[in-house]
Structures are given as structure tokens and as C-alpha cells.
Amino acid sequence: MSTFIIPKFALPGFVAKIGARLPQWPHALSLICGLNLVRSLGILPAETLAEIDGRTFRVTVLDTGAVATFTLQGGVFKPVFGKASPDLQFTANLSAYLQLLARQEDPDTLFFNRQLTIEGDTELGLTVKNMLDAVDFSTLRASLSRLPGFARLRDHGDSHTQTSPA
């Protein structure tokens, strides 16, 4: 597959101002649906999921103004409404999240460079980070390709070679 490197960028300030005024549930719901899909594929380790069950998380995208708060309850990710402070909170610009998802940047790097803020229960943060790091994308792709509509993903290359500059 061809190489695509996600650059570091920040959206203009007005985007966040508008975004913050929009209802927060659509993207919160899509994030939660995605998490539940990944969970249902059985590639997240059961013991780690049990460890984080009952905890609340907030993901804030600074430059879009999006905020999603959710919890894992009885093994299912669910949205949380209201302002109560979560156990763990991630804050970053959209580009940082995209770089993390593509495994292009390491969360420690973004944290050292102050592009990613992690607040709250540090051990919980580490657990979540290590759980996501341990997801083998080749297994994820294989599982996804068995779902209707995801078959085209089957032809894509391995995640960590996708970002190769060569």
C-alpha cells in the first residue's frame, strides 16, 4: 500500500469554537460504537478489560472542540452524560490522535512533547495505552474482513509498514 504520513497540524481556532457548541453525542456515539466493535471481535485482552471495567474516560479533541465521555460497564462501552470528572482524561489536537491511531507516533513521544495531555489515574492510563499497543492489527484486519462490508480492508498492508517513508 502507498505511504501516507499524517502531518502535525492544528485546525483554526474557530473550528473548536463552533465544534464545542454542537451536540457532543454524535461523535461520542461513533467512538463508542467503534470501541464496542473492536471489543466484540475479542482482540482486546479480557483480563485488561476486566481491570478497567467501571472506570470513566474522556477524550477531548482540542482543535475540533469535540468531547466524548464514556465508561466500560459490564464489558460494554457506554456514553456518560454530565460534567462529573472522569478517572482518565486525554486531551490533544486531532492530528495527534490520528498519528496515534495509525501507530505513526508513540504516545510517550507526544506526551514528552506536550502534544498529548493525560490527566487522572496514571496507572489506568498506562493500562489503556498498553492494551491498545498490544492490539495486533493483522489479527484485527483478519477479524474485520470476516464482517460484511469490511472485506476490502483485507488487501491492505501491515500497519507498521504503512508508515514507512521508503
Added chain:
Amino acid sequence: MSATAQPESFRKPELICPAGSLPALKAAIDNGADAVYLGFKNDTNARNFSGLNFDLKTMAEGIRYAQSRGRQVLLALNTYAQAGRVADWRKAVDQAVDLGVNAIILADVGLLDYAAKTHPQARLHLSVQGSATSYEAINFAYEMFGVRRAVLPRVLTLAQVEHVIKNTPVEIEVFGFGSLCVMNEGRCWLSSYACGESPNTVGACSPAKFVKWDKQPDAMEVRLNGILIDRFGNDENAGYPTICKGRFEVAGETYYAMEEPVSLNVVELLPEIMRIGVAAIKVEGRQRSPAYVTQVTRALRQAIDAAAANPDRFVVKPQWMSDLAKVSEGTQATLGAYNRPWR
């Protein structure tokens, strides 16, 4: 090999990369590591962090992935067996042998003895946590336990490393890249002082449950079990929350009193490292993500190949240095003790 003859000691070192997870292991192998080192999901290794490391099933898969591609897997069993639980550590040695790892990295003398007696065919490496800095200490481990390789603590100058190599039959591995542990490896009490737990006992320095990051309007504060370690201004790089890299007030001045949050980077010393006959170069960072492993392995693979192909005309590529600097703690790189003028 270059046109100029190299000394007999010249050797191209193996590149040993960290794997905290299966994707990290695959990233290391795919990007050119000669070997990976990894640990079990428990306190038998010095990176015992929640969610990190391998259970038996993923480890078997990782070993298959590496060995089927002609690479090696080294198992770090580098903490000290805790009182009353020696059986757990011995079991880990047995499991490592059963899984067919290429070598076991040990620090505890009792475990070295157990491994040497119970599994005489197993290849044993002396861990950096064993804190052997002299050839006498390394030769002792060789004579007593048949240790085949020793990982040197990051406290020696290159001249001292050379002196060790000249006086031991044991292969020598040195650290080539990664966060620095202040010059007292395997003997540090700072984490124990603050929270009663340390790398040698529970397998983690500054365990996360004691760490609190606190966002203030003008700075980020970090505390270890209530002890303020540092305040990072909004435009300052942050580092790991270890006491050795904290800023403290000493005699009226606040500064990094022990160690700056920097990473070691030996790329410019590679020809010299090869000349003195270092057997392997190790990358720190089993706690880091696959993205880090990819970036560091790729840069070091290219640098080692270039230096080995032409040690006399080796030129450091700015691209390697900027890729490595980007993932560094504190985004600074140093040569550490290797080129320290004092001893």
C-alpha cells in the same frame, strides 16, 4: 569492509530491540532487529507495567515470528527473586527454556546458579541489573555460571568498555539508545525511598500507581507518592516521573540535581564501538509503543549497516539523528558516560 584493514577485534554488533507487546516485536523484526528482548507479564522482569509484556501464548507466537525469520528472542528475567517466592522466578526460567528462547537475561546470582545447574544447555546473559562493571565481575559470572554475554551498565567510558572486552571471553553488549537510568544501575534506591517499590523488587521504577500528573494553568506538576518531582512550563518538554530526573532545590538553586531528562544515542560512536569489538547494541524502551520501536530500529539498522560497511568514512545522517531525537525523552540526546572526560 573498508579498504583500510580493521583491527582483529572489529565486529559488527547485533541490534537488540525492545518488545513490550507482540506488535512491537513484529515492528522490531520487520525493521531489521537481529534480536528482540521481552519479558513475562509479571514481576520477574524490570518493566512490569500494567498491560505490558507477554503471556505464554503471545510469547510463543512472538518467538515463532522472530525465529522463523532467522532472528533471536532474549528473555529478560532481570529482577531479584523476592523472599518466599523464589519458586516463581525459577518457574519463569523453566518456562523460558520450554518456550525455546535463544537466551535468558538474568541478574540474580541465585537464579543464575539455578539456571546453570538445571538447564546447562541454556544460553545465559548477565543483565545490566547485575551491575557488573569490571571484567573480574564478568569473569566470575562466566566461571561460575557459564554466562555467555554481559550487558554493561551505562557508566563506563568507551576506553573502559574496551578494557573489559580485552580481558574477558564473555561477549559484551552495550546500550545504544534510550532513556538513561542514572549511573547506578541495579543499585538505585530512589524509587524505593519514595514509594517502597523499585525495579529490582517489583520490576518498575516509580510505579504508575504512585504517579500523579497535575495540570495547573501555567504548568504541569508531577508527584511521586506526594513528592513533587518537577513542574513543566507549558512550552517545556516533559520526562519520565523518576526522582533521578526531577528538579530539586539544592543550596537555594532549583535544577536537575542528578540527571537531565535526556536519551542516550551512540550513533556517532558506532565505528569506535565496532573497532573495540562490542558484540551487541541494545535499545532501551520495552514500555514504549510499536511506533517508537519502528522508528528507532529503522534508524539504527541503517546506521549500523553504514558504519560496518565503511567504518573509516562513516558519516552520520541528519535524518537518523532527527528521527531518534524526536522519540527521545526530553528530546535531547547525549553520549552518556561513553565519552565522559572523568572517571
